[in-house]
Amino acid sequence: MSVATELHVVTGKGGTGKTTVAAALAMSLAGRGRRVLLCEVEGRQGIAQLFDVPPLPYAERKIAVGPDGGEVYALAIDPESALLEYLQMFYRLGRAGRALDRFGIIDFATTIAPGVRDVLLTGKVYEAARRRDGSRYAYDAVVMDAPPTGRITRFLNVNSELAGLAKVGPIKRQAEAIMTMMRARSTHVHLVTVLEEMPVTETVDGIAELQAERLPVGHVVVNLIRPELVSAATRAALDDETVGVDDVATVLTSVGLPAAAATTLVDGGHAAIRREELETEQRSVLADCGQPVVELPRLAGGIDLGALYDLAGRLEEMGR
Amino acid sequence: MTRRPAPRVVIDDASRDGRVDVDGLLADPGVEIVVCCGSGGVGKTTTAAALALRAAEQGRRVCVLTIDPARRLAQSMGLTELDNTPRPVEGVRGTGSLDAMMLDMKRTFDEVVERHASPEKAAQILQNPFYVALSSSFAGTQEYMAMEKLGQLHAQDATPSHDSPTRRWDLIVVDTPPSRSALDFLDAPERLSSLLDGRFLKLLLMPAKGPARLLSAGLGVVTGALNKVLGAQFLTDLQTFIAAFDTLFGGFRQRAEATFALLQADETRFVVVAAPEPAAMREASYFVERLAGESMPLAGLVVNRVHVDDEAGITAAAAQTAAERLRGTGPVEDVTADLLSVRADRLAVAEREHHQRRAFASAHPSVPTVAVPALAGDVHDLDGLRQIGDLLAGVSTD
Known part of the structure; x- marks a missing residue:
């Protein structure tokens, strides 16, 4: 059988x-x-x-x-x-x-x-x-x-x-x-x-x-x-404000992008960090649920x- | 083929640019019921709660009926227990009021039985194994009971209480059960009516009521088949249940029909809720068509958790290219590269969502829409609901 x-x-x-x-x-x-x-x-x-x-x-x-x-x-x-x-x-x-x-x-x-x-x-x-x-x-x-x-x-x-x-x-x-x-x-x-x-x-x-x-x-x-797009170094730099809007604006100008976008980019970075933190929290909740976990992108x-x-x-x- | 009916869009609710005029809708004293429907996981309950709170804070006396709210959302409205009674929500600003309740389908069903049957009969029904299974565990009952509760709340609404001349609520916001689709919710009253008019019920009641020899040959075959499939005991139990329920059915039908009529009435508005992804938008299309088919008044579509292009002047492709160029060339460059990657990703999401929404708009050009931007976290308190309310109404939140 x-x-x-x-x-x-x-x-x-x-x-x-x-x-x-x-x-x-x-x-x-x-x-x-x-x-x-x-x-x-x-x-x-x-x-x-x-x-x-x-x-x-x-x-x-x-x-x-x-x-x-x-x-x-x-x-x-x-x-x-x-x-x-x-x-x-x-x-x-x-x-x-x-x-x-x-x-x-x-x-x-x-x-x-x-x-x-x-x-x-x-x-x-x-x-x-x-x-x-x-x-x-x-x-x-x-x-x-x-x-x-x-x-x-x-x-x-x-x-x-x-x-x-x-x-x-x-x-x-x-x-x-x-x-x-x-x-x-x-x-x-x-x-x-x-x-x-x-x-x-x-x-x-x-x-x-x-x-x-x-x-x-x-x-x-x-x-x-x-995908995790924000590296630990970037997270630290934004959190400690060692890199600010002005710094980003300068770099944007150097590659021919509008400096005015820097504020939006930094805000977007903070939002992404916040989201990734929430995801990390939820990941740890699932890790404790007692069942095997698989992840799909x-x-x-x-x-x-x-x-x-x-x-x-x-x-x-x-x-x- | 019959022509597809057009959605019964209530034009007053829409502003000229095709957006749902949420504040106009909530302020309209002629609107007494708002039904939020949509597929599961699109933020339907949150939308219902946010609309209810906003209406209350604009001075209306509102009751929100939720079916199965997420725990923290329930807590945000002070709903800590499921006791099937509207409870006042604390912390509502202004002169209006907000009551909230969670549906307890078994208790709603029990109450209907108790209200409409004699005490002995009620006791008999409440103990019948079919009733216990039907009222507590079978899928579909929730939809029936949501409609029943809506009918009750609205009836209570219309009846002046003895100590005050005003009505209890002037607006009821309903969340719909997380069922497969609108079908179950919309069809509940009609199905109940058709069940009660159905030959099947008469057939089941007949052996208890009339002599078997009067049965036609067709009926004989049918009862024979049912006995064979279900077993005689099963059928007898079911007949006992139906016979005990018989006296209640008339009342059920009347209220079911009244509720269906209520859903089609001028004082009702449907709000279809969706999220900007293919399955949810397909369901939304299906809801809109279904509501049109039933001639139910539609206020519009709410698309939750939308990512919009904030128009910072950098395209996804430009962001991607620049990120690749900058990465590894210095610490500030690396930070900027990450930020550009975040931006490229977000724009790609916004583009996909835009495509979904455009497809819906092409198929249903007359349906007003409102897009609610995605927030970082879930809603946990009244402030969170207020923020969603502002976004629904298109008011800046800063």
Whole structure:
């Protein structure tokens, strides 16, 4: 029997780039002939936008190759299709499935009943992660671009709620099986953040919430790191005012730039120092969070396929 | 294909240069509700709090409803506990007032049940396992309850209290839940109504109410299928829950419809909040189109954390070239080189952001916009909120 499919759940506060990180992680995991499924669950079509392809259907299709001949498949999971597929797969509900639709039940289950959506989305991820292809699992790893940090614990835990509601029967069994997978050693919940106070606080809180529910926390990915442009010597010179606006103005004139810009430049330098100090503070908060941390740079040219490979290379330790 | 509806931009709110007239908006006594919406992580809650404080300090009686504020932002308004009641914010200047509250969705739901059901029935509902799960942990409930609370606050607003002839608040500023999108928030009332009118509910209630032989063949197939999938016990529990809830549904629907109408009313304004990066701006476009589709009145777009070119007369390329030339030629030269690199980086960021904002403006030329410059740190106190308020209103802060 082959090793269980790894499940990597990628969450993060909005705006921290969790879709980019999820995609880069999928590519990183797809090395050496491995097959990886990258899925999204929020109907945003973020993967398609990232890879610059038409919107993804409810079907797994190859979207990229890994560094050494591996493959990345992508899937946009929508709750409606997941429900119809589920009914067909487990209950062979052809006619009855359509009848459910006619009575507005599919609509009810996927849009109106709060929570059912999350059950269906996690259920589909479970199906993909446990699917077999002959003697081995269909995928070596499944990477989920998951809901944001504020919602992630509730999202991953929805099946334990469900298991509590359904006391017996197939739903109960399935809900428990999904929770077992969510808490398995082959599952890793990674949190993406940037070096700012609010996202870092949310990350630390998120780790505590996940751990309280016995959900396995993986790496903290610090994304969009800006280059440190102010050297220690420059910082000291500006702080001690050993170099002032007039000095800078003189140097600017020597290279043919307007001396009048000196004030703006010095102000900009102070702002950059202040920002870097804040970042250092947040870095030390993360260093104490008890989870391994990896850092990704902000790439000047934005994100394209080349950039994704670059980021993938920096995420290799997450697959070990 | 149907024609895309144009945004219902309220022209009075915009000054002639296409900027949102924030002070005009906040001073307009006809504006009673401001809804801040946008994707997660764009500073929505901060914007809502800053608008509320500014309105209060300009003399209005304001209540700000926040959903899930960051801890220090909550503390800045004195919100130390989540007790689901508006509490006065200390330190507000002038004759106005500001109350702030954090939404407790479970308590809001419990209160609705307690208010509208008989004590015995309420007790029965509050203990039902479906109710407990629905009210505390399922995604989506937060959106329903945010709308419910807005309706309540506004209703309280409109009802004169017995000891004073004035209304409690004349402006309510609402932050929206950090859900996938506006859809969940905007659709909450409508979805609830469609659930209550839905055949599914009638179907679930039917076995408890009418003889099974009256069921049509189609219904038989459906209940059979549901039993097969959910298990008979599950369905029975659910039916018990729905039957217990039945008496409440009418009231729910009425209020849900009233809240939806309120969102479309002339006294409401939506403010779409974004940050100048591709995903957030795409979401902002989507919000604007969605609001237009629902004919909801739009005040404009707020773009937070913008880096602007301060026009010091050095281009990014010139700064970069000069930095390379200067580096290593002397101590003051090194300092200057670093400063030029900082500048080049900042201009590159400003350029990328400008591109994002221009793309939005081309797609939505009628939507007024205001850009709020990036600050070095997060907001921790009322002064920080005042500073954001000044920036929103386009008032110099020095």
